[in-house]
Amino acid sequence: MNSTETFLQILTEYLDKFTNLAAKYDGTIQYSKELETTIDGYSAFITDERNHSAWEQLERQASNEFIRLAAEARSVSARCVAIMEKYRALKLLDGNAGLTDYFKNIESCIESEFGSFHVTSDSKVFMVGSGSFPMTPLLIAKRTGAEVIGIDIDDEAVELGRRVVERLGGGLRIRLVNSSIDHLDLKNVSHIIFSSTVPNKYDMLEQLHPLTEERVVVAMRYGDRLKSLFNYPMKETDGQTWGLVETVLRPGHVFDVALYKKVSVASGQRRRFT
């Protein structure tokens, strides 16, 4: 692809399809195939290197129409990913599970998510946006034996998520709740993961600062530039609270990961990443 016009046309078509499919969700799996195909196509679109130059040109031009289209595409595709997790959960609970490209893409990330800050059986992991099919909590708890707490603002996602955990992860230490951060005891949390499709994730990160201990490490999933059509992008943090330690760039994957640690004040001097 080389023309910005074609790029905008494809993006508009995806936006229409997503808007339509999001409105059709009715608690059954009737439209799951259509949504899976659309999301897999969109994942390929935002990870295709050939689309970079059109994206960069449009970003430079920064027309109001492009900015609006990109924001809408991000928001509705995030809603559709959450719906696709519902479909996946409903299929599993109905005895009919499959794995789409999008899920393979996320699952392949989990291994490297915390870089050198490994999760062990003594870790306590907190995930924001655990979803209806909590594959991150499940894989972490299964592979490491760590305790995992997941929150989600959607009651249906929490309910489906619990049933999926019961089915796939009986005996694992996973707790899913719909709760605001300040109602949870997060003092012993060692690792935090933010789902990349949580719109206010950077506000929540700041909120977490006083509620967590010094050694905590945060994996913030995000997508910049072309990937921001499917993810909320990285933001500058308040220099007094969180410091960026590492970014794990994952070409060909739907999102990247930024690792943060607390900036702490020691002996009157500001020290980073203790």
Ligand SMILES: C[S@@+](CC[C@H](N)C(=O)[O-])C[C@H]1O[C@@H](n2cnc3c(N)ncnc32)[C@H](O)[C@@H]1O
């Ligand atoms: C794509 S899904 C979850 C990721 C996936 N299940 C995993 O394990 O990697 C994103 C979820 O974030 C939830 N979400 C969005 N905003 C949120 C917020 N402010 N707080 C908690 N959850 C949120 C949505 O309801 C949705 O279920």
